[in-house]
Amino acid sequence: MPLLLGLRRRIFVRMAARNVLRRKRQSLMIAAGLMVGTAIVASAEVAGDSMGYAIRRATLDAFELIDETVFLDGYAYYPESVEAKLADDAVLRSATDAIGSNIIWDAAVTDSRTGLYEPSVRLVGFDPEKDKIWGDFRHGGRSFDGTALGPNDAVLNDKVAQKLDARVGDTIVVNTTLPQDPLIPTVQNITGVLNVTVQPGGVIPTLLQDVVGDPYLIRFQVGESAVRVNVFVLWQPAPPARQDLDAELLDPTGRVVASNRNGTLNAPDIPVLLFHNQSIAKPLQPGTWTLRITGEAAARTAFEGNIGTFYAVYSLAELEKRAALLERQFGGVDTSAFTEPPRRTIELRVAEITSGGKGPNFQLPNQLSMYLRMDTTQKLLEREGQINFLKVSNPGGKEDGADRTDEVYPILWERLNATKEGETHPAILALRANNDKQYWLAEADRYGELFGVFLTFVGSFSIIAGLLLIVNIFTMLAEERKVELAMARAVGLKRNHLVQLFTFEGIMYALPAAFIGTFFGLGLAWVLVTGFNRLSDPSTFPPISFRLETDGLVFAFSVGILLTVATVYLGARRASRLNIVSAIRSLDDPPHLRGLRSLVGTALITAAGVVGTLFALATNSFTWQLLGPTALAIGLALILRRFISKNTTYPLVSLGLFAYLVATLFAIEDPQTREADVIGPIRSVVMTLCVVVFVVYSERFTRLLGRLASYLRPLRPVALVAISYPLHKKFRTGMTLAMFSVILLVVMLFSIIGALFFPDVEKESGGYHVEAVSGLSFATLEGRGGDPRVLDGVERYDVLPNFVRFGADLVTVENETTGQFGPPQNTIFGMGPDFAEHNGFTLVRRLAGYATDRDAYRAVASSADLAIVSYEYSTDRDGRDGAHVPGDYLQLRAKGSVKEFQIVGVMEQYHFRGVFLAEPVVHGLFPNTDSLVLFRLKDPADDEAMAKRIEANYKDLGLDANSIRTRVLEENESFRQIFTLIRVFLSLGLIVGILSLGIVTARSVIERRQEIGMMRAVGYLRRHIRRTFLLEMLTVVTLGILIGTAVAILVSYAIWYGQVRELRIPFSIPWAELLTIAGIAYVVTTLSTLSPIFRAARTPPADALRYIE
Amino acid sequence: MAGAADVNGVVVEAKDVAKVYDQGKLKVNALDGVSLEVRAGEMLAVMGPSGCGKTTLLNCLSGLDEITRGEVLVRGRNLHHMKDDERTTFRARSMGFIFQSFNLLPVLSAVENVELPLLVSGHSIRAARKAAEAALTEVGLNHRLNHKPKELSGGEQQRTAIARSIVNNPDLIWADEPTGNLDSNTSKEIVDLLKRLNKERHQTQVIVTHSEEVAKECDRLVRMRNGRIESVQAIRLLRGRHV
């Protein structure tokens, strides 16, 4: 529309065009400011698309031709007959391209040549002949189908090969657990008193036939899929010796399937145990089973026990249901009672190495896989005739196949269910079809979009800054052209016309700026993507290929234009509000006209504020709790300023609002909603603006600062002037300051929060470089390992015995569970005197009475009841930081009793999470411990290589050694990547801020030439002039940095307090980084303002005095 | 420095001063060989049509502007042989300036404006404040010390500017159309003030003006045209203090 209007008002367009051309520098600046907005939107879109595409790519590479799958949770096994049945199904055959099968399992792999060890590699069994149609392996431009593989051959994927340093021809030792079918018991308690004849004169053994009445019978049900029955009976009190009892288990037909006659009770406290076991393929006969208890026993001998009927449960839902039932009936099942399944070992030859091509190829983050012949796999796992993974390919290729999933998936389900008919095998009955590829592709798009939205959000601060810049420039342009505009108005141009004139001018900037901005954004996205790829570890995230989708660009372009035109319009309105008379006389604008309009505006805002606040009180709505009082404050300020001066009203109101918002940071919990995600950042911005308004309007206070500064000799003649000017031009200063503070707020905020997640490797590693874990217990490496010279590169090492227990019940602090993040787990480390003496793990808190960290460590190492804990143990159940302090007591439940330890120190590190006790204490409590070996290297840079050498040398100890630095960084990889991206993004905002300070300074120098002339006339030297402007600029920058940083610290503390604390991460401020950012801001803004400042100082005073704009 | 000027001595001596504004193609001969002596203690008026070079003359003689040719001696010292800093300091010590548009800093109060020349020449804050208050009292503005220029009338603003020009006790005042923005009553007050300062402080004053009223209060009158001095005439041959 504006363009059509423009045609009608050619004159304006011409005037606007002339202005754009006349002010080339400003025009460029405005265009740059506008471009930033568009560029941010564009790059966010493109980077989002690229990210989505990367996940898509990875999904496709993992699945290759597979579109749907059929398997059970935990990869439970079932007979391979299912595959044949499905493949023979005519309906399915016509709907799909192929159906195939695999075995998928995990194994530990050691390369015999290099000695390197990987504890978990995905093992894929495949039948090379049948699998031909599922694609060929690829490696370095070569492809092969695996039919050449012998029974003892394996194909490693390149990641495993890299980890093991393996090459073709190597022998690898594969060690794996045998698959166990998942069983869960239905438990039935039994109690009773056996009726036995008592002979006069004491207890006399009786014969079986003397037992009065029927044998004691207990009946119970055995369902369809039960595979095992366990019976457990305990006599209470224990019957005297020589008195025996018989127990028998009868199936529904009355056949005795298990019995325990006489004899067992030789040792009276041994319970009667009966069990009957069927093979998994052949379930127990369903129906009413009987437990028969007979025999000679003491009178009134009570018994108790239970009958467990074990079912194979393949459906996760069913498993959970039964577990919940057990939990209710028996208070949980002691899973520790389940023993480790048996293991098998096999030696294989590395026949090939592959980098993909055949599905399944689970190479998504960190997945290591190897391929074996199906028969080899089945033999190794003792699962002949069984498989655990079915794959289905739709018509179409790798990518377009998934488009058919909507069609094929229901058919697959239906045919799968049809196949189950007549089957009794519980695993077959539980089989599920999955539309994995389609699901993951949709996820990829969703992630991409989320990422784009996230980037836009982060970039929005820069966009806001860019828009503030535009408003600022427009206002300055208007001031500069005041006289000209006032003349125009004097000769009859209406205010609306002026608005139009300005808007046209703005559009002239907007169109090319949005256009260039879009392309600039494209470049930026490319930089982002490339940077991301360079920074990220290819083993944790696949490289992103640069991806361009026109939709995104068109969107960015439109948003760019829209934003610009809107801003320009607002700027134009402000600019057009000038007062003719004062403009012509070049005076300052008189205070605002208190017209009806502004009265209505004030009333509306106040009313909205009141309603919003009331609404907030009534509904507890997070949004209104923030917006209501904010609107109320604005309304209040607008009303009050009619009666009291702005200089009193504004600082007071802004201070009040600021205080309120700070309170909400801590008092109101952020709901985890999209709405809150938007309102939360807005609150930070409003808080910043409050401080800005406060500073700008607290003239008395600020001028006092100026006065104080003038006591410094070199500043004496300049301080007051430099401080006063920014106060004089409140709108301009406010805008600049706001922009600068907001940008710094975000930069600082992300730095602080980034730093929280950026582990300080130094602190985390405690001065060690390599960590190695082993399931064995040993005190020293002396005499172990093949080559003792490996230790030549080691300055020292410490062995810490440790006991790991999954579940939260091992340790409490002050009888309370501590904060949990992820699955609960407790590790108890034992420290010897050497570790106490030499470790470098700093304590964040230490019990009074220990002068140094070292003293605390020494005390714990030689004490039976003191402990040092990693950071997490200082939190409470809700993760509240500092809930527990040194001096509190920690309870350790072991060996059936509770031992108490006093905490003397809380460590800063959270990489080695656990409780540190004296070594003998740990050995005393836990006879079987694992070992953690920490190595301090002579050359820390050599950590990766040393880890490999150590691992290889001590393979007999089963050491898995890793560089601590790498591990710590890996744990935080995704955060690191995202924060790196954010930095790139935010630096854009800084550019805007710097541009704007440059403009403001240039403008200020021009406006004040006459004053510069006067100052030179009364004796100001050139350097005084420079100092004045520099000080003025630095005041704004310093204020901006201070405000931004202060609010950032507040907000990040609140974020940490509310959300991050639970992650057991201590709050710390990366001062060095913040100072660096501040330093950069200083240097760059100074550089960008030097040219106008020097120009100002160089102008001969006469010229300056004569200057008329 | 007050009264330091030699009676009947020459304070400023201009010899064949020329000033050419070089605007590329266009060269403006704003001063075209001007020679002039300003005598100690006199009030010298400079008049002439707009654009004849009055302001240029004042700027060149006071060292605010560079000259193209000739020589300017102030109290025997050649202004244009000095470095910029040296000249600025020299100017700050011995001269005061009054402008048509007052040129007060709008962000500072009256007394702060008057303090500036003292602060820049190294006086302590307290001394500067005292002297500034004294100067403002002398121009009759002791009741307006903390007003911002916006809050002062035109005449009061010019008095503030005058206070600023005398706060350093210079014995030479340059005034470029000091009454140009003022009505005739206020003009009269300002001229009276200048005269009083001239008399009491034995100040030498060079006043560029368009107003005959102002000019006739002075001792001598220089008339300019097209960058040259047309005539120099004495308005009153004898002034009381010269006798």
Ligand SMILES: Nc1ncnc2c1ncn2[C@@H]1O[C@H](COP(=O)(O)OP(=O)(O)OP(=O)(O)O)[C@@H](O)[C@H]1O
């Ligand atoms: N910076 C400059 N560049 C070019 N020409 C200039 C410059 N300053 C002054 N002039 C020209 O020099 C001439 C003398 O100017 P000057 O300001 O000295 O006149 P004036 O007598 O003070 O006039 P008025 O009474 O209007 O103040 C004029 O023609 C003017 O246009």
Ligand SMILES: [Mg+2]
């Ligand atoms: Mg002039």
